[in-house]
């Protein structure tokens with residue numbers, strides 16, 4: 001496993017750090033004292049058997065768990081060194097900086113244009129309609145969707161194919177200039193061709209963001225990520241270079257999982 005000091009020397013400080021993070025739903029503990037550093041310009045994959053807490057931990061990184069009344073987070077999570085659970089943290093602003101893409105594409109029931117324009121408008125990123133037009137075009141271009149939708153920007157986003165809807169959701173996240181993009185099984189509702197397009201897109205985007213992806217597919221983790229974190233029963237068992245985790249795991253439990261012994 002590459003040391004965090006080596007990562008810092010290469011990439012500067014971690015974009016996000018979690019220290020001794022535990023997450024509870026009522027009395028039930030779903031995540032147990034997880035510490036991890038996430039770096040810009042990397043795709044970090046969270047893998048592990050169903051129910052091990054991957055999504056729970058992912059959601060704690062932009063306080064999406066706040067929307068679940070029974071959920072409680074302890075420990076410390078920082079973005080650029082700033083505690084995201086501090087009472088002074090603006091959660092709307094945090095979720096723009098740490099964007100999220102969900103398992104099921106969830107465009108707003110509005111036009112393609114409006115799906116992208118909404119965030120930049122409420123975050124004051126555009127002074128004029130012309131500015132907004134530029135943001136919409138740039139975001140759709142970056143998400144690899146512009147050519148497919150440029151002549152139908154007023155059509156409703158929900159009329160697009162599943163893969164296009166997911167790229168629209170990625171464009172929507174990008175439009176508010178995030179630093180981190182969290183993706184919770186972003187391809188699980190898509191066919192193999194749409195999945196391949198999203199994977200290509202993740203690779204294209206990686207240079208500009210810290211990307212964290214939860215995936216059930218070890219092949220996908222191996223294809224898209226440079227770092228892999230293996231979770232089991234709420235614990236972070238192993239975190240390291242994807243190539244090491246898949247070819248030479250340090251922990252027996254990781255080996256059992258990647259060789260298909262459980263999961």
Ligand SMILES: Nc1ncnc2c1ncn2[C@@H]1O[C@H](COP(=O)(O)OP(=O)(O)OP(=O)(O)O)[C@@H](O)[C@H]1O
Pocket residue numbers: 025030048049050051052053054055056057068070216
């Ligand atoms: N809203 C919730 N209320 C109560 N318990 C929950 C809630 N969401 C998740 N859990 C529980 O927390 C544990 C971790 O769930 P989580 O969805 O984070 O795991 P996961 O690894 O992402 O699973 P999967 O791969 O199946 O999506 C599970 O035992 C689950 O039942």
